[in-house]
Amino acid sequence: MSFFRKFTEGLAKTSKNLRDKIQEIFRPGAVTEEFLEDLEAILLQADVGVRATQEICESLRLESKKRAIRSEDELYEILTAKVKEIFDAIYQPLKVSEVNPTVYILVGVNGSGKTTTIAKIAKLWIDQGKKVIVAAADTFRAAAEDQLAIWAERVGAEIVSHQHGADPGAVAFDAARAALARKADLLLVDTAGRLHTKKNLMEELKKIVRVVAREIPGAPHEVLLVIDGTTGQNGLSQARVFAESVDVTGICLTKLDGSSKGGIALAIAKELRIPVKFVGMGEGVDDLKVFDPEAFARGLFSKGS
Numbered sequence: 001m002s003f004f005r006k007f008t009e010g011l012a013k014t015s016k017n018l019r020d021k022i023q024e025i026f027r028p029g030a031v032t033e034e035f036l037e038d039l040e041a042i043l044l045q046a047d048v049g050v051r052a053t054q055e056i057c058e059s060l061r062l063e064s065k066k067r068a069i070r071s072e073d074e075l076y077e078i079l080t081a082k083v084k085e086i087f088d089a090i091y092q093p094l095k096v097s098e099v100n101p102t103v104y105i106l107v108g109v110n111g112s113g114k115t116t117t118i119a120k121i122a123k124l125w126i127d128q129g130k131k132v133i134v135a136a137a138d139t140f141r142a143a144a145e146d147q148l149a150i151w152a153e154r155v156g157a158e159i160v161s162h163q164h165g166a167d168p169g170a171v172a173f174d175a176a177r178a179a180l181a182r183k184a185d186l187l188l189v190d191t192a193g194r195l196h197t198k199k200n201l202m203e204e205l206k207k208i209v210r211v212v213a214r215e216i217p218g219a220p221h222e223v224l225l226v227i228d229g230t231t232g233q234n235g236l237s238q239a240r241v242f243a244e245s246v247d248v249t250g251i252c253l254t255k256l257d258g259s260s261k262g263g264i265a266l267a268i269a270k271e272l273r274i275p276v277k278f279v280g281m282g283e284g285v286d287d288l289k290v291f292d293p294e295a296f297a298r299g300l301f302s303k304g305s
């Protein structure tokens with residue numbers, strides 16, 4: 001499947017939602033104030049957020065003064081270009097260390113998709129012939145190690161784990177040592193889901209980051225906050241609190257396939273100013289893509305397949 005096609009499919013619910021509504025209000029040649037107001041409401045409903053919505057509508061207003069927008073396709077072209085521009089403004093490619101191992105720590109609230117996303121990232125690397133170790137630093141939830149072990153076996157990653165209830169910092173320590181000793185290309189650290197409001201759990205997270213940083217120079221190369229794309233504005237407030245405790249370098253936006261509100265990626269870009277690095281668009285192990293501004297922008301307004 002082509003790269004763009006995956007985004008088109010993964011964002012199908014959102015693009016259908018947007019296109020169905022826009023079709024109802026669009027009249028060729030007439031980007032009126034009324035149209036812009038309606039468009040604003042449509043974008044806000046798709047979780048695009050106030051700032052990005054205003055920026056998109058303003059640029060459309062300016063563009064329509066320069067030329068008539070004769071068809072819906074022309075309108076989508078303009079919207080796609082603007083959305084891409086918003087993503088481009090804060091885009092940062094995924095950080096990969098020149099010296100092995102590269103280390104990513106995944107954090108986020110319960111059920112956001114951390115463990116599954118770890119398996120998917122591992123698969124992306126392993127498919128390129130790389131060696132991946134996963135660390136089961138979620139020692140909090142009873143079946144967490146087992147769940148990660150099953151995924152690790154399925155995708156061909158090695159796993160470092162301790163017993164249930166062990167110190168997650170100690171798991172991170174062992175995993176960092178193992179990654180160095182076994183010359184892994186990538187170390188992925190799974191962490192327990194936590195309410196972002198629980199102070200002690202946030203301290204635990206800081207410790208995991210510290211341990212990894214001490215053992216491996218330059219690590220962690222990414223601290224990825226996993227946000228369930230269906231949780232809307234709540235996802236944004238989670239992100240703010242996490243970012244106060246740890247230096248979140250990127251977002252993994254999951255479950256976009258189940259959401260008609262994929263516009264949340266724009267709210268994240270505009271309001272959090274943290275780049276999205278991965279997007280999850282399905283439960284399968286291949287349903288994760290490295291974020292791409294153009295592919296995402298096109299997917300948001302594409303006709304579907």
Ligand SMILES: Nc1nc2c(ncn2[C@@H]2O[C@H](COP(=O)(O)OP(=O)(O)OP(=O)(O)O)[C@@H](O)[C@H]2O)c(=O)[nH]1
Nearest residue numbers: 110111112113114115116193254255280281282283
């Ligand atoms: N449809 C869909 N489901 C997803 C996606 N990513 C994760 N899920 C599902 O979300 C559920 C929770 O995923 P986990 O990976 O266990 O989430 P977690 O953050 O590790 O959860 P805790 O360890 O309990 O905090 C699972 O049923 C996954 O299959 C996605 O991109 N699309």
Ligand SMILES: [Mg+2]
Nearest residue numbers: 114115138144
């Ligand atoms: Mg988990």
